[in-house]
Amino acid sequence: MSISVELPELGESVLEGTVSRWLVKEGDAVELDQPIVEVTTDKVDAEIPAPAAGVIEALLVAEGDVVEVGAALARIGDGSGAVAAPPAKAAPQAAPAAAASAPVTAPPPPVAPAADGPRSTPVARKAAAATGVDLRAAEPTGAGGRVTRADVERAAAAPSAAPAAASAAPASARRSRTPDFGHYTVQEGDLVTPMSPLRRLVAQHMVFSKQNAPHVGTVAEADLGGVSAVRAAAKSAFRESHGISLSFLPFIVHATVRALRENPQLNASVLEDSIVQKRDIHVGIAVETEKGLVVPVVRHADRLSVAGLAAAIEDLSSRARSKRLSADDLQGGTFTVSNPGRKGNLYGFAIINQPQVGILRMGEIVKRPVVREVDGSDAIVIRPMMHIALSYDHRAVDGAPANAFLWRVKDLLEEADFDV
Secondary structure: OOEEEEOOOOOOOOOEEEEEEEOOOOOOEEOOOOEEEEEEOOOOEEEEEOOOOEEEEEEOOOOOOEEEOOOEEEEEEOOOOOOOOOOOOOOHHHOOHHHHHOOOOOOOOOOOOEOOEOOEOHHHHHHHHHHOOOHHHOOOOOHHHOEOHHHHHHHHHOOOOOOHHHHOOOHHHHHHOOOOOOOOOOOOOOOOOOOOHHHHHHHHHHHHHHHHOOEEEEEEEEEOHHHHHHHHHHHHHHHHHHOOOOOOHHHHHHHHHHHHHHOHHHOEEEEOOEEEEOOOOOEEEEEEEOOEEEOOEEOOHHHOOHHHHHHHHHHHHHHHHOOOOOHHHHOOOOEEEEOOOOOOOOOOOOOOOOOOOEEEEEEEEEEEEEEEEEOOEEEEEEEEEEEEEEEEEOOOOOHHHHHHHHHHHHHHHHHOOOOO
């Protein structure tokens, strides 16, 4: 008797995943809950475990394939039956010997469209149905030549003056009539590295955000002298009590969530022609890992103390870097804080993490001479200064509330009224 291994639900709004790496091959014996395949979604990388002990009878999809939730990935049997022949696009061990000499860095060839239309992701088909876009009119940029949601949205936003028949023309013909300003010819000595599934998904997400949200940026300069003093007084006892270092990040997040509570316009999303202000405050913390950027979420961040935020951030960051995040850890953020680290440069504007309407990016903390009033007179003193930059979605937030929010974050940091 065979058991089908299916792609499970990996979080809300996750409809599909990309098979990034098989951890087993046909004929391998596996134990219950042994990881057998790595799947990448736009939320998280996940290892899919074996639902039962047995022998891998067949791998039903190839590395790089995009599959829908519920699709069969493999079959596990008791070992009594013959192992099925691998699929045409199976994992590397089934490839002919001649293929072994092919460069591993070569990107996969585009997949020919099906007879009734181009290959597309489930989200793209849903978007096409909602917008009335013909999938054949969308320029495919997804893995294996698939049409993605972003491709459909670009097609929907394109001018409609061209004759309808033009939309049915082959993609190569359409490209030939349009200057390819983004094309680069690979030169000798160039290193070509195909995007990983996670990198492709991040790229699609960022392009979607920039195309749909009119980004506006504003910057404030905060004096962290008070925060530095609080941190210095508490960090030794904090490490002894909690076993982790006390960084500046939880102070920034604490000030951010207090400012969000007072300025709820930034704790919102655009929903078609409406703006939804969120009751709960769940803060995403951008974390760089060896596989790329992920944004795990601290839930109900406004209910946590500085110590509670520090512990939550340390836990999420550690699990992100050791690939132990679940899809739920990356769901439901209402605002994001990005900390580039010690080498973050003066400041920078981050791309908004959709469907949020704002993201705060920290700059470097640098000691600089500033003018302060000392004993009734102006004096030049050395203070630890940091620029904090806010990117916000002008569809939902005007300049006045955005600047009021950022001013409040700065004000709270300079007051340094933190109980650690």
